[in-house]
Amino acid sequence: MGKSALAIDLAGRFDTDIINADSRQVYKEMCIGTARPSPAQMAVVRHHLAGVRSVRDRYNASLFETEVLELLSLLYTRKDAVIMAGGSGLYIDAVCGGIDEFPPVDRRVREKLREIHRERGLEAIKLMLLQADPEYYHKTDLNNPMRILKALEITEMTGRPYSSFLTGEKKTRNFTAIKVGVDLERSQLYDNINRRVDLMMESGLLEEAASLMPYKGLNALNTFGYKEIFLYLEGRISLDEAVDLIKRHTRQYARRQLTWFRRDKGVRWFHPGEADEIYEYVLNKIEQHELAGD
């Protein structure tokens, strides 16, 4: 869509830094396949939280929330505004409104529950959820094993139903978020995506992915751009098929991002080329906010 380039443009105008809101660009080993900003771009504008973790590390929306809040308290001593850019909606919402706190989950508990799911299927874990947390059972998507497993993990760890941790409260922050979304014609978006993937291949995505093959079981590598190359390296599909799949999966992800942000009525939508208009919009918002005396 052109989020990164727009963010760099705006960061220049506001003389500020960018915080990366992308769940896969945090991994230092995943560079080409996540289109992490280039060293040249990073030299122009300071980017935070890109390439700061290993694929072997556990990372999630809550850790991101914590890290960004710490970072922001630091940045706001020097900057009036900070730009956060990326497509990971849950991560952005965690920063802007917070997510409820859960206790950490023991690896063995997680493994045990996954094994039950693997061996006895969805019905088995659904039944467990019905007993452990009927409230959540009636509320959640029962076809989605990840949701069920998550709830069971927390219930198992604490002896309390998962739903008792869900307050739905929006946390107050000491900053105001001005949200800007970008969208453009599908045909053009898809052209951009196809071109971007071709460029990744020219830049050595195959080699990067091949070097990460030993980690293919890790969550970080359950990512389009990598998993398709793994299929190729295993001889299951041709390289052309892999590239086509990467393009397709990237397109589908772009649509899912739109679905997420469209739900947020606080987002103001622009064409990615409207940098001037976006700058004006943000300036006005800041001004209104200051007049309101906040």
Next chain:
RNA sequence: GGUGCCAUAGCUCAGUUGGUAGAGCAACGGACUGAAAAUCCGUGUGUCCGUGGUUCAAUUCCACGUGGCACCA
């Protein structure tokens, strides 16, 4: 040149003992509280290749044509 098989959704293919059709993938829409580039849900009007014939009725049967594939020359 001859013979046989095939032609149905964007793609791969089911199917209709004759009453105008449905799966997977794609596409589109949606959901989303520590795996989120993850995971999950919903949406199927298409000259059923063309023309003619048989029939109350043809995408289905028959003939011819067109295109593809295979085999024989």
